[in-house]
Amino acid sequence: MRQDALSAVIGAVEPSATLAIDAKAKALKAAGKDVVGFGSGEPDFDTPEHVKEAARRAIAAGCTKYTPVAGTLELRAAVAEKLRRDNGLSYEPGQIVVSCGAKHALYNAVRVLCNPGDEFIIISPYWVTYPAQVVMSGGRPVFVETSAADGFRLDPERLRRAVTPRTKAIILNSPNNPTGWAACPGELEAVAALALDRGLHVISDEIYEKIIYPPAAHASIASLGGEIKRRTIVVNGVSKSHSMTGWRIGYLAAEPAIAALAERLQSHSTSNPDSIAQAAAVEALRGDQSFTAMMAGEFRARRDSIVGRLRAVPGVSCTMPMGAFYAFPDISGTGMGSMALAEALLEQALVAVVPGAAFGADGHVRLSYATSMENIERGMDRIEEFIRLKTAGG
Numbered sequence: 603m604r605q606d607a608l609s610a611v612i613g614a615v616e617p618s619a620t621l622a623i624d625a626k627a628k629a630l631k632a633a634g635k636d637v638v639g640f641g642s643g644e645p646d647f648d649t650p651e652h653v654k655e656a657a658r659r660a661i662a663a664g665c666t667k668y669t670p671v672a673g674t675l676e677l678r679a680a681v682a683e684k685l686r687r688d689n690g691l692s693y694e695p696g697q698i699v700v701s702c703g704a705k706h707a708l709y710n711a712v713r714v715l716c717n718p719g720d721e722f723i724i725i726s727p728y729w730v731t732y733p734a735q736v737v738m739s740g741g742r743p744v745f746v747e748t749s750a751a752d753g754f755r756l757d758p759e760r761l762r763r764a765v766t767p768r769t770k771a772i773i774l775n776s777p778n779n780p781t782g783w784a785a786c787p788g789e790l791e792a793v794a795a796l797a798l799d800r801g802l803h804v805i806s807d808e809i810y811e812k813i814i815y816p817p818a819a820h821a822s823i824a825s826l827g828g829e830i831k832r833r834t835i836v837v838n839g840v841s842k843s844h845s846m847t848g849w850r851i852g853y854l855a856a857e858p859a860i861a862a863l864a865e866r867l868q869s870h871s872t873s874n875p876d877s878i879a880q881a882a883a884v885e886a887l888r889g890d891q892s893f894t895a896m897m898a899g900e901f902r903a904r905r906d907s908i909v910g911r912l913r914a915v916p917g918v919s920c921t922m923p924m925g926a927f928y929a930f931p932d933i934s935g936t937g938m939g940s941m942a943l944a945e946a947l948l949e950q951a952l953v954a955v956v957p958g959a960a961f962g963a964d965g966h967v968r969l970s971y972a973t974s975m976e977n978i979e980r981g982m983d984r985i986e987e988f989i990r991l992k993t994a995g996g
Contacts, residue, residue: 615734619960620968623944627954638981640969641954643779644847645927647900650893653844653886660881669874672865673700673853677880680887681853688811689822691831693855699864700883702875704809704839704852707864709735711805711835711854712771714863716741720770722805725756726962727930729779729807741770745962750921750932754783758792765796771803772796774823777810780961780968781930782905782923784818794823794830804834809852812843812894814925815902824855832857842926843894844886849879901927904971904978911982912969916993927972930958934965936989943967946992951984 623641630637660666672678678695685691701707708731712722716739724732726745733743746764748754761772772793776785785793797804804823811820824834839852854864868874905922908929912920917935933943940957944967947953958966971978 611738611740615737616730616960619730620956623948623954623956626948630948630952635952637948637952637954638977638984639954639973640971640981641956642970642972643928644972645842645845645897646972646974647845647893647897649845649849649882650886650890652889653846653882656885656889657878657882660878665877665881667877669877669880671869671874672698672861673875674877674880674884677851677884677887678853680884681855684887685836685855689808689836690825691822691836691855697858697861698853698855699861699868700851700853700875700880701868702852702872703850704807704837704841705731706850706868706872707837707839707852707854708732708805708807709738710864710867711837711856711860712736712741712773713739713867714860715771715803715805715835717770719768721766721768722770723761723764723772725761725772725774725778727754727778727781727958727966728773728962729775730960732773732775742768744769748781748783750781750919750930750966753921754778754781756785756789756792758789758796761793762796765800765802769800769802771805773805773807775807777814777818777820777923777925779810779926780928780956780958780963780966781921782926782928784814784820784924785823787821790821790823790826794826797833798829802833804830806834806836808836808838809842810926811838813898813901813927815898815905815923818924820925835860840883840886845893845897846879846882846886849876849882851875851879851883901971904973904975905929907975908969908971908978908982911978911986915986915989917989927970929969929971930961930963930966931969932965933958933967936993938992940964940967947985947988951988953981953984953988955985 718740824831920931944957956968
């Protein structure tokens with residue numbers, strides 16, 4: 603087969619660095635190596651029992667057939683209830699499209715907005731998939747840098763300067779992967795004002811909303827008023843909040859015209875998400891929510907531990923995350939780039955981290971603390987020893 607017969611667009615997209623690191627670490631573990639993994643972007647807790655039981659009931663009841671493309675009416679109603687209860691947002695079930703994970707919902711959102719050459723503003727550091735989804739949709743990612751020196755806060759003036767006549771949307775991720783930044787009210791208001799002034803859409807990725815650490819608090823940009831709500835596509839799911847990553851249930855909520863296009867797109871790509879997982883997601887959204895609070899409390903204790911350890915490593919500094927379950931230390935003082943350090947840590951110290959270059963920040967690495975406190979201590983012992991030897995010339 604001629605190479606030029608394949609898609610140049612897809613061929614130009616880099617594979618997910620987070621999944622690649624996780625796969626390499628798992629391969630080493632399978633070979634008998636004692637790898638400590640800080641790469642995975644999923645909670646290490648089991649899915650709550652009452653959610654699993656709902657799935658068993660669905661199987662027993664024969665809920666194993668196609669559902670409506672946009673999800674069952676029961677699940678879309680449960681999502682609408684959740685958005686009203688938790689976020690102060692009013693949507694009808696017809697404005698909600700349930701997809702095969704929040705990543706799928708994000709792709710639907712980008713794809714239905716994007717015409718060839720449209721620009722999407724992405725705040726950097728960014729989740730690795732945003733630029734790829736824009737490129738695959740025929741658009742152009744435009745990056746607005748933030749800095750660890752000021753806690754990765756968003757500079758409204760820098761954001762405004764990035765807007766051009768081709769700008770279609772701003773992709774907002776709060777709490778943020780990989781930095782742990784969470785938008786304050788003033789930052790959300792600045793983004794909303796700019797979007798309304800320039801006629802832009804906002805894609806608001808809120809998948810980590812339940813994993814946030816006081817005094818930080820989550821607010822959806824769509825809750826700032828009717829005008830910005832109409833220009834916002836809210837994306838969320840149950841993967842992080844209920845430790846349901848493998849169940850693949852995410853959703854978007856948007857204006858009826860956008861939701862209808864997302865449903866049409868999905869009808870010709872994946873069709874409906876898994877019927878059994880949808881039944882489980884209804885229970886996740888409507889049932890006992892104490893699991894989510896427990897998990898967030900555990901993550902906070904782990905955050906405090908891993909950040910404290912990172913700050914004690916020579917050449918390393920680390921901003922305190924306000925949400926999600928990632929530390930994003932600045933490793934530029936070690937004299938190594940993120941790719942070289944990540945490779946060396948995995949091969950020589952048997953510790954898996956994700957290079958910051960994948961997130962647009964080569965001077966950083968990402969460590970997921972969605973792992974046990976014991977693993978955090980073992981992994982940090984190895985990282986500290988490795989970097990101390992390197993910086994000492996060993």
